[in-house]
Amino acid sequence: MRSEIERRLPEILLQVERPARYVGGEYGLPDMDKPCRERVCICFPDKYEVGMSNIGTRILYHMLNDTDGVVCERCYAPDEDMAAALRERGLPLFSLETKRGLTEFDLVGFSIGFELQYTNIAYMMDLAGIPFYAAERDESYPPIVAGGPCVVNPMPFADFFDAVLIGDGEKNLAELTQLHMRCRRQGLSKQAFLDLACDLEGVYVPSRDNPTRRAVVRDLDRAYYPTKVLVPNCEIVHDRATIELFRGCANGCRFCQAGFYYRPIRERKPDTLLRQARELMDHTGYDELSLCSLSTGDYRALKQLTDGLKLEADKRRVKLALPSLRLDSFEAEIYEDTRGASLTFAPEAGTQRLRDVINKNVGEQDIRASLISAMERGVKNVKLYFMIGLPTEREEDLQGIVDIVRSVKDLHRAYGTSKLLNISVSTSVFIPKPLTPFQWEAQIPLEAMLEKQAWLRERLRIKNVRYNWHDAYASVVEAILARGDRALAPVIVQAYRNGCKFDSWSECFDYERWMRALETCGVSADRYTREFDEDEPLCWDAIDNGVTKSYLLAERHKSRAGLTTPNCMGDCNACGAAKLGRCYQ
Amino acid sequence: MIVLRYVKRGDLSYVSHKDILRVLQRGLKRMRVDVRYSAGFVPHMLTYTTAPIPLGAQSVAEYFTVECDGIGAEEFLTRYNAAMPSGLRGVFAWQVDKNPNLAGIVQASDYRIEAPELDAQAVERLASRDVWQIPIVRKGKEQTVDIRPMIYGLHCEQGRLHMRLATGSVANLRVDAMLRALNDACGCDLSLHDVVRTAQLARDTDGNWTDAERYLI
Numbered sequence: 001m002r003s004e005i006e007r008r009l010p011e012i013l014l015q016v017e018r019p020a021r022y023v024g025g026e027y028g029l030p031d032m033d034k035p036c037r038e039r040v041c042i043c044f045p046d047k048y049e050v051g052m053s054n055i056g057t058r059i060l061y062h063m064l065n066d067t068d069g070v071v072c073e074r075c076y077a078p079d080e081d082m083a084a085a086l087r088e089r090g091l092p093l094f095s096l097e098t099k100r101g102l103t104e105f106d107l108v109g110f111s112i113g114f115e116l117q118y119t120n121i122a123y124m125m126d127l128a129g130i131p132f133y134a135a136e137r138d139e140s141y142p143p144i145v146a147g148g149p150c151v152v153n154p155m156p157f158a159d160f161f162d163a164v165l166i167g168d169g170e171k172n173l174a175e176l177t178q179l180h181m182r183c184r185r186q187g188l189s190k191q192a193f194l195d196l197a198c199d200l201e202g203v204y205v206p207s208r209d210n211p212t213r214r215a216v217v218r219d220l221d222r223a224y225y226p227t228k229v230l231v232p233n234c235e236i237v238h239d240r241a242t243i244e245l246f247r248g249c250a251n252g253c254r255f256c257q258a259g260f261y262y263r264p265i266r267e268r269k270p271d272t273l274l275r276q277a278r279e280l281m282d283h284t285g286y287d288e289l290s291l292c293s294l295s296t297g298d299y300r301a302l303k304q305l306t307d308g309l310k311l312e313a314d315k316r317r318v319k320l321a322l323p324s325l326r327l328d329s330f331e332a333e334i335y336e337d338t339r340g341a342s343l344t345f346a347p348e349a350g351t352q353r354l355r356d357v358i359n360k361n362v363g364e365q366d367i368r369a370s371l372i373s374a375m376e377r378g379v380k381n382v383k384l385y386f387m388i389g390l391p392t393e394r395e396e397d398l399q400g401i402v403d404i405v406r407s408v409k410d411l412h413r414a415y416g417t418s419k420l421l422n423i424s425v426s427t428s429v430f431i432p433k434p435l436t437p438f439q440w441e442a443q444i445p446l447e448a449m450l451e452k453q454a455w456l457r458e459r460l461r462i463k464n465v466r467y468n469w470h471d472a473y474a475s476v477v478e479a480i481l482a483r484g485d486r487a488l489a490p491v492i493v494q495a496y497r498n499g500c501k502f503d504s505w506s507e508c509f510d511y512e513r514w515m516r517a518l519e520t521c522g523v524s525a526d527r528y529t530r531e532f533d534e535d536e537p538l539c540w541d542a543i544d545n546g547v548t549k550s551y552l553l554a555e556r557h558k559s560r561a562g563l564t565t566p567n568c569m570g571d572c573n574a575c576g577a578a579k580l581g582r583c584y585q
Numbered sequence: 586m587i588v589l590r591y592v593k594r595g596d597l598s599y600v601s602h603k604d605i606l607r608v609l610q611r612g613l614k615r616m617r618v619d620v621r622y623s624a625g626f627v628p629h630m631l632t633y634t635t636a637p638i639p640l641g642a643q644s645v646a647e648y649f650t651v652e653c654d655g656i657g658a659e660e661f662l663t664r665y666n667a668a669m670p671s672g673l674r675g676v677f678a679w680q681v682d683k684n685p686n687l688a689g690i691v692q693a694s695d696y697r698i699e700a701p702e703l704d705a706q707a708v709e710r711l712a713s714r715d716v717w718q719i720p721i722v723r724k725g726k727e728q729t730v731d732i733r734p735m736i737y738g739l740h741c742e743q744g745r746l747h748m749r750l751a752t753g754s755v756a757n758l759r760v761d762a763m764l765r766a767l768n769d770a771c772g773c774d775l776s777l778h779d780v781v782r783t784a785q786l787a788r789d790t791d792g793n794w795t796d797a798e799r800y801l802i
Contacts, residue, residue, distance in 0.1 A: 010776060020604060022599075231608075233604055234601070282615070
């Protein structure tokens with residue numbers, strides 16, 4: 001029988017923009033009619049085109065659907081026109097596959113990847129008719145859980161959820177789903193289920209505040225990876241087949257949360273990746289294949305892999321895309337194979353001194369050599385990424401950014417084979433993130449951010465150079481949420497009530513609404529953007545993510561002394577993550 | 586070269602024409618058909634479609650021409666249906682020697698819509714008008730357009746409304762604009778999602794309407 005939602009959907013879909021985002025019907029849909037004892041919905045607090053590009057939820061969606069007795073569906077944050085149309089008709093937010101309201105599921109999970117998506121959790125819960133706080137939801141509501149990279153510090157949103165899954169979902173979401181199925185069969189209550197969930201690895205139950213250790217897939221090579229994936233009918237952000245080379249990163253850049261969170265480093269074998277790539281290309285019909293990892297250039301068998309991939313890709317007229325190559329591991333040969341004409345570099349800081357502070361182990365000579373080889377190969381566009389507001393930053397470091405840009409121009413004049421060279425320079429604002437050596441650092445004040453941006457804007461008025469800067473106001477809110485504690489849950493709700501949603505979309509972000517929300521809740525922004533005391537307890541200490549606090553602290557001290565730490569591809573730096581599983585098996 | 590007739594129904598009717606083209610081309614890759622590519626700097630598949638229907642309307646008569654080698658019509662259809670979402674089910678395939686240029690020869694489309702409450706006599710009165718002016722927004726500007734010359738057929742039969750409207754580069758009347766005009770004139774509430782395109786037509790040498798498929802045999 002068709003649900004009320006399905007019956008009324010056509011009239012709504014004719015009124016909203018890009019209705020294909022709300023109907024499902026993609027090629028590769030799993031069997032929704034199989035015998036089902038547990039119906040799960042994975043929610044992604046951003047638009048369809050962003051959520052469908054996310055590899056984490058793609059893996060978990062297919063993993064659950066490939067599990068006996070489990071059906072998994074999807075739900076994304078609808079645009080405002082769709083939300084208004086639903087509200088007008090008193091219809092709840094629904095899943096794409098069977099058009100069910102979220103409360104009709106046995107288990108609901110949110111994947112949270114970015115601080116500026118937090119208000120969208122409230123937005124989606126509100127549209128689905130779900131009370132924001134777990135404590136306000138009785139047994140009639142399914143358990144609502146969270147996962148994703150932001151669980152490094154789940155405290156700002158912890159009170160919204162019955163459980164927070166810390167670490168690799170292939171492990172803890174699979175186990176949690178099985179546990180919930182068993183509990184329901186035995187007629188146990190949600191509360192009894194949550195008591196049992198505390199014993200699973202990587203499951204933090206906020207109402208119990210249980211000590212939690214991150215769940216880790218030890219053998220990534222044998223871990224589940226879907227190749228019969230959904231192929232969207234409308235364009236999405238990353239519209240291509242993707243293979244995941246490895247998880248973790250050996251480099252230890254001191255500002256980078258992902259670099260520490262995803263340790264230990266676990267690789268897939270080139271043969272496994274080749275097989276997955278072949279299956280993906282054949283199943284999806286995509287004309288582009290990309291490699292995903294934190295630092296693709298560091299994959300140990302990269303040459304062997306890309307040679308194999310190129311052969312398979314050419315056979316199928318598939319373009320091979322190689323993003324995110326780090327400066328020191330940049331191989332000109334690889335670049336030539338991709339037929340691209342642009343080069344992306346992220347020195348992050350303008351001087352060697354500051355690069356040592358942040359442990360970005362890239363020397364002047366590396367930069368120069370890589371640039372010369374790129375120029376000789378006829379590169380037409382160079383993109384440079386830097387951060388401003390890094391700890392210990394001085395004016396000469398900003399000047400260093402300008403100097404690098406000028407030297408790129410000089411190198412092009414001396415070695416370039418292309419007629420014209422466009423340089424684009426982007427700066428983001430440093431945000432101190434939990435589980436990094438910089439987790440204690442202050443964020444520079446808003447005024448300082450604006451001044452530094454203006455300073456650079458003035459000096460980067462150079463022919464064929466374009467300067468983009470990341471919004472300072474959004475960076476302040478991101479910093480507050482990144483190191484936030486449980487006092488921020490009411491602030492997120494208030495911000496949503498003030499009209500905040502889709503904060504990561506610059507056209508939707510509204511700083512004033514956030515500041516008003518903080519004020520209403522009596523919470524000061526400075527409490528989260530200031531320098532943290534090394535002795536004070538940090539609210540994310542309750543969660544053992546692998547890397548130890550003492551290691552992070554030692555790294556902080558080394559940074560202040562301008563000392564670098566080599567990457568972990570040689571000797572182990574003993575960061576502590578090895579207890580979760582060895583790096584490079 | 587293969588010409589395929591396929592449907593556009595259900596969820597897939599909300600996918601735009603541009604997106605459908607990409608969906609079809611990805612399907613061709615999954616089918617492992619040896620499609621010919623253009624010889625330009627950025628090679629693209631040599632495929633052709635006919636005039637799009639508005640987003641939300643359904644169809645049982647969409648056409649897709651593919652320049653390809655080494656595959657017969659029957660085999661093409663089988664592989665196509667195995668590689669595509671059901672909302673784009675293939676109905677028939679023809680093997681042709683040269684591109685029939687359907688987009689060029691099609692001059693009208695037949696549409697039908699279930700409309701049990703529509704007053705047949707009111708429709709008859711509308712059909713007998715000499716002039717039917719409605720506001721249409723073109724390139725962001727509202728203009729008054731006489732749509733009557735672009736309506737080649739309009740009648741009600743057993744609770745179904747049948748329309749034959751101009752399609753193509755010479756004259757074109759979008760079915761959504763036609764529906765708005767009807768809803769305004771008859772005070773009814775016909776929904777675009779209930780519209781189905783049933784045929785695409787060309788004029789034969791005598792000036793009579795004929796199904797475009799005749800040119801494929």
